[in-house]
Amino acid sequence: MMRRIIAVLLTLAPLALAAQYNPIAVTGFNHDVVAEGTGTSSLATTTREMDAITPSNFVMCTQQFAAANNIPAGYGLPNNGTVVSGNRLYQMVSFGTGSGTSNNALYLLQNENGVLTLTTPGVFSNISLLGTATEGNAFVTAVLRYTDGTFQTVANRVLPDWIGGANPMLQGFGRIKRINGPFGAGTYEQAPNNPRLYAIDITVNCTKTLASISITNTSSSSSRAFIFAVSGMGYTPPVVAPVITPASCGQSNGSIALGITGSYTYSWNTTPVQNGVTALNLPGGSYTATITNSAGCVSTYTATVPSTPAFTLAASAQPAAICAGGSSTLTAVATGGTISTYQWEPGNINSSQATVSPAATTNYMVWAQDINGCRDTAYAAVTVNQPPTSSFTAVPATVCSARDTVVVTYTGNAGAAATYNWNFGGATVLSGSGSGPYTLIYNTAGNTAISLTVDNGCISQPTQQPIQVNASPAASLSLNNNSICAGLSVTVSFTGSAPVGSTFTWNFGGGNVQQGTAAGPYTVVYNNTSATTVSVLVNNSGCTDTASLPMVVHPIPSAAFSVAPAAICAGETVVTTYTGGASATATYNWNLNGGTATPGPGAGEQTIAFADAGTKTITLQVTENGCTSTVAQQTVRVDAPVVASFSVSADTICAGSNVTVTFTGTAPATASYNWNFGSRNVVQGSGAGPYNVRFSTSGSQVISLSLSNLTCTSPVVSQPVYVQPMPVPAFTATPVSGCAPLQVQFNNTSTQATSFTWRISDGTSYIDAAPSHLFNRGTYSVTLVAAAGNCIDSAVRTNYINVAAPPVARFTASPGTAVAIPLSLAGVSFTNQSQHATQYRWNFGDGTTSQLANPFHQYSAIGSYTVTLIASNGLGCTDSFSMQYFRIIPDTAIHIPNSFSPNRDGINDTWVIPGLAGYPQAKVFVYDRYGQVVAKWEHSYRPWDGRFNGKDLPLATYYYIVQLRREEKPIAGWLLLIR
DSSP: OOOOOEEEEEEOOOOOTTOOBEEOOEEOOOBOOEEOSSOSBTTTTOSSOSOOOTTOOEEEEBHHHHHHTTOOTTOSBOTTOEEEETTEEEEOOOOOSSSSOOOOBEEEOTTOEEEEEEEEEEOEEEEEEEEEEESSOEEEEEEEEETTSOEEEEEEEEEOBTTTOSSEEEEOOOEEESSBSOOOTTSEEOBTTBSEEEEEEEEOOTTSOEEEEEEEEOOSSSOEEEEEEEEEEEOOOOOOOOEEEOBOTTSSOEEEEOOOOSSEEEEESOSSOOOSSEEEEEOSEEEEEEEEETTOOEEEEEEEEOBOOOOEEEEEEESSEEETTOOEEEEEEEESSOEEEEEEETTTBOSSEEEEOOSSOEEEEEEEEETTSOEEEEEEEEEEEOOOOOOEEEEOSEEETTTOEEEEEEOSSOOTTSEEEEEOTTOEEEEOOTTOOEEEEOOSOEEEEEEEEEESSSBOOOEEEEEEEEOOOBOOEEESOSEEETTOEEEEEEOSBOOTTOEEEEEOTTOEEEEOOTTOOEEEEOOSOSEEEEEEEEEETTEEEEEEEEEEEEOOOOOOEEEEOSEEETTOEEEEEEOSSOOTTSEEEEEOTTOEEESOSSSEEEEEEOOSOEEEEEEEEEEETTEEOOOEEEEEEEEOOOBOOEEESOSEEETTEEEEEEEOSBOOTTOEEEEEOTTOEEEEOOTTOOEEEEEOSOEEEEEEEEEEETTEEOOOEEEEEEEEOOOBOOEEEEOSEEESSEEEEEEEOOBSOSEEEEEETTSOEEOSSSOEEEEOSEEEEEEEEEEETTEEEEEEEEEEEEEEOOOBOOEEEESOTTSEEEGGGOEEEEEEOOBSOSEEEEEOSSSOEEOOSSOEEEOOSOEEEEEEEEEEOTTSOEEEEEEEEEEEEOOSSOOOOSEEOOSSSSSSOSBOOTTGGGOTTOEEEEEOTTSOEEEEEESOOOOBOSEETTEEOOSEEEEEEEESSTTSOOEEEEEEEOO
16 A cells, blocks of 8 residues: 655745745654765665655655765755745755754654644744645645634645646755665656645734644545645734824814825725725714735724814794785804804895895895804795785575575685684574685575675785575475375365465375365375375475475275185194285284184284084185275185094914904095005905905014095004914925835924924824835825914825836847848837836947837847847836847848938938948949039948038939949949939
8 A cells, every 4th residue: 555645844934025935943843854965875864765655765865965976967955955936935954964864854644643833933924834745645634723722724735746746836856765875877766847845825813823733644545745844924014104184063074094005905994884095074083994914914993083063053033924015033043163254145144133024935044154164054934925815705696585505615815824804794604614614594585795804914805795685485285184095085285385476386196186276275186005295396586495295095905815725624724824915003804704713813824723514714804094905705625534443353363364354433434444454465345344354474463544534634543463473384205206115204394383293195194293104005195284373284295205116127029039130131129018117228239229118120230239128117216128139140132222202201311221231341422414423432331311512412313333342343223312
């Protein structure tokens, strides 16, 4: 693994005018990595190599050491350890001249730390570390510690590798092997720009004193770090040569000029903040400037701006308001200071007091100046009032006495504070004060006038308006009756007063005038039915008055009403609903024909109950406002009630039994009977009954009845009937048929039964639940009687057990087994001689069977056959009988039929060649008249149905060839197919 080392030279110096970095003396270097002196061993004059990359192991050397060992010119660091780069001056530890070692570098491996302590702590604005790294770039962290115990951390600054890094402070001074000389080729190397030393610049808190620098190699790899020197910029506060200008007359016109030269920034504690070397426009007070140099170092300067006091000037006018042509006295008063000059404008008056007579309102300005040259200004206004106007309006100018009002409105220019002198010419003031407006009324007819003068300190000219007052009529009237029924008349009379020449306008509210003119009286007939008004308008020269009286023309009320329902049962109620237009206050005269009303007489609705049956007539007559209606009537049918009750013949029965139901209530012949027997079967009965009802379902049952007669319905009455379940006898037997003797086991599947009796038709009986019985040949019936209390039922199975004699199988055959039978004649008839059998199954020994009683069988192949008959009866009993052997031999000749009729009538439907089965190698071909093969068999002849390719061939003559054996001559002939 390679590790990186960083070397740094640390130089600190006070801040010079040219911002020069100067060397700072420090201690704490821990290794010698520079070969010096005139010896021949770089090993003896150093304590450690700068890199550990074998075979490198380089160190640096001085120019003196290089020259002493014949290393080419240009090699080595300056012998005095001084490095200059721009404004930077670094001083490395002085190199010795002998053969020993002297630590000249802070040598740091990865994560190692060293401390450089300032020989003399100092104040700096910036410091610079001179160093380099090997085995790649290194990262260093510096912690600056101050004398006040605080510290400043600068983390992970890059220190480039000594080969090829950017911005070197010194470069191209070569490097040599750390060995014992002599030094020849390969023991040193030099490039024009390598190796290199670099600077790490750090800004320092220039308000504190720096004591030491702790440096750590924080590289993540094996880089090595070296620090050779430290330089710094010292800090000296600027020199202030202030020039202060006082603030005069209490104003913000003071200033502070700092008189500083050089590159600084400034910040004054003024509002707003000023940033110049001079603070301007200052009122008296203390001010502080914050001064910062280019390195960020801060100092402060505080100064006080003195001020001279100001005076206050006030002005007044007495009186402040005058009428046009009057005068006012102006006065100026100064507080503080000694006044040397006064000046009023307008008027160019040079005194503190003056008398003026302006023609219009004027605002006077006065300024004064004291002996210090301070000025102030004040103002005084003189208001010039013009005489007010007294104009006004009076509307209307012509009015009716004691009725119309006149509204008087001031239209002049005087204000509310003025005095208004009104003369209303005998009017009565209804409202208004001051300038008005006023509302007036004149109670006396004639001509008059209104006049006004106004005083607001200045008195106006008078104004006058004429008013004409006409006499007013007084209207009133009377009615001889103000509430009548439609069709009657009313007398209308004028009872007011009116000057001669007045006119009358009448409105009789829809009535018809029978007689009357002018002031009346009038006779008026009213047919309309409503509230109305009779009015009169009296006019005298535009002065009018009206009077009116209300009257009501009442309609003749209606007695119409409805009744619901139209029919009820006695004891029930109907509701009457009044449908006429009379109000609730009318008088309602009801005749209920014996009914009782709830809540009682009135418009209704009323609920009326009738206790007895019959047709009831209800009548009504209504009287309202003295008007009486005609009589209205409605009828109600009241039906007689019904009573439902009945009896039953028994309240407990067996399921399937009948009950007699008898009606015991009361009802007319027109009544309807609503019986509810549920799902029970009504055997007999209708209407009132009696009924014969059968109950098939067990359990608690209910019979109910309700009656209805027109509107009358009885309540539902009911009676319970308990139906005891009937036993349900049921049984099976195993087996139910067989051959004698037969043992049969009975299985009792009855339900709802508690006791049993078995009866068998052979005379045997049992009381067991499930007995077993042995039967001989015969057919037997079985009866099971099941009982549950008094309820009994039975189940009978007639001819249920069938016991038969066992069958006996026997037969005979023709021909029999004693002779050989040619194949073409191999048809055998069988005669069945079996006993007690009903079914048969024959097995003819050639793979064929039959179920006929007396079959005929045609053998189709030669051989010896055993025939077996199995005889059985319907009960599954069997017996068998066999006969052997039936011998079938080949035919000595073949008979070939020459016709057949395949019409599917079951007769001669196929062409069959008897005996051909005896020739298993036979071949048969059938041709039509054109020579086409329509049928053929090779080694597998079977009957032909006259079809070719699935279709029926037509009626025709066909030709055949039969080859029985290969060595024999074929047989040929014709064949007629008949349809």
